[in-house]
Amino acid sequence: MKDEKRNNLSMLMDFYELTMANGYFCCGFKDKITYFDMFFRKIPDNGGFAIMAGLEQVIDHLNNLSFSDEDIEYLRTKKIFNEEFLNYLKNFKFECDVWAIPEGTPIFPGEPIVIVRGPAVQAQLLETMILLTINHQSLIATKSNRIVRAAQGRPVMEFGSRRAQGPDGAILGARASYIGGCTGTACAISDREFDVPALGTMAHSWIQMFPTELEAFKCYAELYPSNCVLLVDTYNVLKSGVPNAIRTFNEVIVPKGFRPAGIRIDSGDITYLSIKARKMLDDAGFPDCKIVASNSLDEYIIRDILMQGAKVDSFGVGERLITSRSEPVFGGVYKLSAVEENGKIIPKIKISENVEKITNPGFKQVWRLFDNESGKAIADVITLYNENIDETRPYEIFDPEHIWKHKTLTNFTAKKLLVRIFERGKCVYKLPKLKDIRNYCKEQVGTLWDEVLRFENPHKYYVDLSRPLWELKQEMLK
Amino acid sequence: MKDEKRNNLSMLMDFYELTMANGYFCCGFKDKITYFDMFFRKIPDNGGFAIMAGLEQVIDHLNNLSFSDEDIEYLRTKKIFNEEFLNYLKNFKFECDVWAIPEGTPIFPGEPIVIVRGPAVQAQLLETMILLTINHQSLIATKSNRIVRAAQGRPVMEFGSRRAQGPDGAILGARASYIGGCTGTACAISDREFDVPALGTMAHSWIQMFPTELEAFKCYAELYPSNCVLLVDTYNVLKSGVPNAIRTFNEVIVPKGFRPAGIRIDSGDITYLSIKARKMLDDAGFPDCKIVASNSLDEYIIRDILMQGAKVDSFGVGERLITSRSEPVFGGVYKLSAVEENGKIIPKIKISENVEKITNPGFKQVWRLFDNESGKAIADVITLYNENIDETRPYEIFDPEHIWKHKTLTNFTAKKLLVRIFERGKCVYKLPKLKDIRNYCKEQVGTLWDEVLRFENPHKYYVDLSRPLWELKQEMLK
Structure with missing residues (x-):
């Protein structure tokens, strides 16, 4: 009922x-x-x-x-x-x-x-x-697009369901994030309902369920050898997580004929840890193993850590995307x-x-005028609905508040x-x-x-x- | 499907x-x-x-x-x-x-x-x-409680559905706002579904539909004389809105045997406008007519305008509540x-x-210890689940990080x-x-x-x- x-x-x-x-x-x-x-x-x-x-x-x-x-x-x-x-x-x-x-x-x-x-x-x-x-x-979608652009081509996953403002916030938020450019979501129902690709590997609880991190990794690798991404920050990223991941890759993934998919870092200083982890993975013969980062990220932090040389291949973005926290x-x-x-x-x-x-x-229409040479959008013009903008003639646009500012367009598409x-x-x-x-x-x-x-x-x-x-x-x- | x-x-x-x-x-x-x-x-x-x-x-x-x-x-x-x-x-x-x-x-x-x-x-x-x-x-609920406390006993209505993060954000948000202390919501479905009382009168579009503001007010007053709240800021609050409201009260509401319910101010400086409007209403013989304010409010603004002497009787709070905008x-x-x-x-x-x-x-339990004299909550204590806190004996609490800070409680309820x-x-x-x-x-x-x-x-x-x-x-x- x-x-x-x-x-x-x-x-x-x-x-x-x-x-x-x-x-x-x-x-x-x-x-x-x-x-x-x-x-x-x-x-x-x-x-x-x-x-x-x-x-x-x-x-x-x-x-x-x-x-x-x-x-x-x-x-x-x-x-x-x-x-x-x-x-x-x-x-x-x-x-x-x-x-x-x-x-x-x-x-x-x-x-x-x-x-x-x-x-x-x-x-x-x-x-x-x-x-x-x-x-x-x-x-x-607007927030997602900002974050995706900050990642400069690296995939961004929407990871925020648990902090969304209600079920629709999670489900429809994953849909909107995908429109804005995210590669996928952690949210299974958004995959089933909207075909937003869902991905996900393990939480810290998986690691804690086993006597040791290595056992947890190996068990996971046995089960999911073709897409094995290991969460390396439950105990200590560089002293425990990455060495255990490498051992798992060597002892389980490679013998099964696969390559490791990645490691995920969910805490600590992403720049520092990813640079160190990258070197350890490269030295171990896994330069193709991706590094995923996912700790309170947004467009500003992603931009900054990439500027600092962080070796991150993809990002999982949670609460700051799904609620558009900054606004x-x-x-x-x-x-x-x-x-x-x-x-x-x-x-x-x-x-x-x-x-x-x-x-x-x-009753109005909105037109977007594109420059034919560059293909770039020059301006939008709001007209009455039945007006026409004739592309074959020069068209004058002007600032509606400061009408002395005007510009005549030619060679454009409306x-x-x-x-x-x-x-x-x-x-x-x-x-x-x-x-x-x-x-x-x-x-x-x-x-x-x-x-x-x-x-x-x-x-x-x-x-x-x-x-x-x-x-x-x-x-x-x- | x-x-x-x-x-x-x-x-x-x-x-x-x-x-x-x-x-x-x-x-x-x-x-x-x-x-x-x-x-x-x-x-x-x-x-x-x-x-x-x-x-x-x-x-x-x-x-x-x-x-x-x-x-x-x-x-x-x-x-x-x-x-x-x-x-x-x-x-x-x-x-x-x-x-x-x-x-x-x-x-x-x-x-x-x-x-x-x-x-x-x-x-x-x-x-x-x-x-x-x-x-x-x-x-x-937490945000709602802050806003309700800022209003110092004046009713606060949740008005934010249109800015909520998805349908659940609106519907369940209205529910949570009510728990936190709001008097009701603008959201009809939350009333039907959760018995959160819904209220609402008119938007600017109602006023615009009529040739004049006065006609819009009078028509509304004829229809809803027993709970007539008029939106007075479509054209000019003090020069047009309030005078037309007073005229409507005198010419429609009072002759029908009712008293005016209120006016609503949705823009401009609430402190200034409410003080002026209050005087106009009082002078017109309507000291019982309430003033409702509803423009981008939150706990900080409500606190400040009340400190400045704003004459507001109740508040409608929208986007800053339904999204908990500040956090x-x-x-x-x-x-x-x-x-x-x-x-x-x-x-x-x-x-x-x-x-x-x-x-x-x-596996744990959480206890709240209340001082028997004042009835106030003194502290929460997290215990193992099967522990007991004996109220008949002195109980020592201590700061888990700085254990030299401790305190012995007597005469308390756990x-x-x-x-x-x-x-x-x-x-x-x-x-x-x-x-x-x-x-x-x-x-x-x-x-x-x-x-x-x-x-x-x-x-x-x-x-x-x-x-x-x-x-x-x-x-x-x-």
């Missing part, structure tokens, strides 16, 4: 979405068509870009939106909901249009990454789940941008004393980023395979200039408004 | 638990009885204590442990698992004993908060789920502490060059903290109601000295070892 309940996440929403939806229903706004944008304002860790992720779970959620008798009964106990509204929920049929930027795409502040168009009473109910899903996975919040918001009246789109704007918090009104996901409640988007999303992410990050990729103080990538959108906004601000 | 899969979280484990379990199975350790302790080393935010939470979900998980044909088939594709082991999993029957500290109890570094006793092959498989569940909920990781670990040989308990210890990382060996949860695989614990856990938490936090409650640089609460345990540890270290 409990499990049945958990399956249906339709009620995972802020209660005010229900009071508002009931209100729209009662005030005659039930069928009023609204446009909501999801966008974010700040890149985590002061990075140069974020990675879009979570769309598959948003689609799953929208495909399964329904309210059980139990949900309706629960709402009825609140004694504030109109019976016709409850009946509407009971027979809920999803009717919205949804556009989104595909998973794995680099995304920037201010641009709509999801747009929902539909009846007020429906669009409002999607707020929490869209935000929470995209916020969470984009946060982790565990991705601040996406969901704001009304337009309504339709008699079939005409009436843009809406939210004014704020904080200029950066003023929203972009209207790509629309928002693609149609739902049409009148029906999913019309073919989900790519996770592996393809990961490849696409890597390729798209490759179109960003090095200046944008920098971990600290990156160059601010241009996200401009088209002239028609800018003029509309100025007019509404007046 | 997908949903069915998600129901069963048995495979939510680190892959190495499976390779190790298979290894124990193959090495003849299948039925070897092991003891594992979960404990943590550091209190988040440098606080003086943490709050235990998540036990109900651990119990659910253990009650539902089973491996589907699909799980087995998935494992078989890995081509490393023994068929007899897979068969064992297929017919898995949980046989472990589990002890735990009840939810809502203040907990301290180093003491076992969960103990698992059972066959190696089983106890190892529980590692990830026990850690992730207790780590997550204890993190959020999003609760670092619980799961370590082997003993094995049984011929029915005799053989303690195990994990040595580390970092003295604080050395584990406490053996309470065992670890209670039996599972006995040979069967749950023998009656789960308290969530509301009772919340009350228990409040009461138990009340037994801590003010010095321990301090947000920064609190007094370090004593967690001592009994003499027999201390002597065992010293002997093993030699």
